[in-house]
Amino acid sequence: MSQSIAVFGSAFNPPSLGHLSVLKRLSRFDRVLLLPSYAHAWGKVMLDYDARCELVSAFIEDSGQANLELCRIEETMAVGDEAITTYAVLTELQKQIPDAELTFVIGPDNLASFHKFYKADAITASWQVLACPETLKIRSTLIRDKLAGSCSVSQLTTPKVATMLMEDPRFKFG
Numbered sequence: 188m189s190q191s192i193a194v195f196g197s198a199f200n201p202p203s204l205g206h207l208s209v210l211k212r213l214s215r216f217d218r219v220l221l222l223p224s225y226a227h228a229w230g231k232v233m234l235d236y237d238a239r240c241e242l243v244s245a246f247i248e249d250s251g252q253a254n255l256e257l258c259r260i261e262e263t264m265a266v267g268d269e270a271i272t273t274y275a276v277l278t279e280l281q282k283q284i285p286d287a288e289l290t291f292v293i294g295p296d297n298l299a300s301f302h303k304f305y306k307a308d309a310i311t312a313s314w315q316v317l318a319c320p321e322t323l324k325i326r327s328t329l330i331r332d333k334l335a336g337s338c339s340v341s342q343l344t345t346p347k348v349a350t351m352l353m354e355d356p357r358f359k360f361g
């Protein structure tokens with residue numbers, strides 16, 4: 188029996204309640220893989236990969252959703268600081284879990300530019316693509332801006348993530 192797996196990639200720099208508002212709508216999937224970007228395709232400066240994975244793990248714990256899991260596949264595929272394409276990730280996941288029905292989840296901002304994704308046509312030919320807008324418009328940029336101003340972010344992300352961002356120097360931006 189095949190399992191339905193949603194693949195949700197993001198910088199998670201850091202994870203926000205906007206991310207969570209999308210994830211709550213993916214409860215029909217057996218598994219939802221959260222894939223932090225190992226290297227950003229457009230060179231965006233991000234927290235260290237391990238730090239972002241730690242934030243995503245805390246985020247998952249706070250979410251209360253049993254089908255969410257951290258997936259570090261990009262780390263195993265990485266060659267230097269080169270960005271890893273969605274096509275490559277989905278191809279590798281399908282090899283590792285051949286009986287899975289994979290669905291690539293994107294936000295509406297990426298849907299508008301999906302045609303620019305590497306092998307976009309091959310992605311839609313092989314896998315489902317689900318555009319799922321957030322119901323809370325809380326972006327990671329807002330969290331980073333609040334942190335830069337020494338403001339609380341407790342209303343913008345989950346409790347454990349907010350505590351980590353505000354209290355642990357390993358999670359400082361800039």
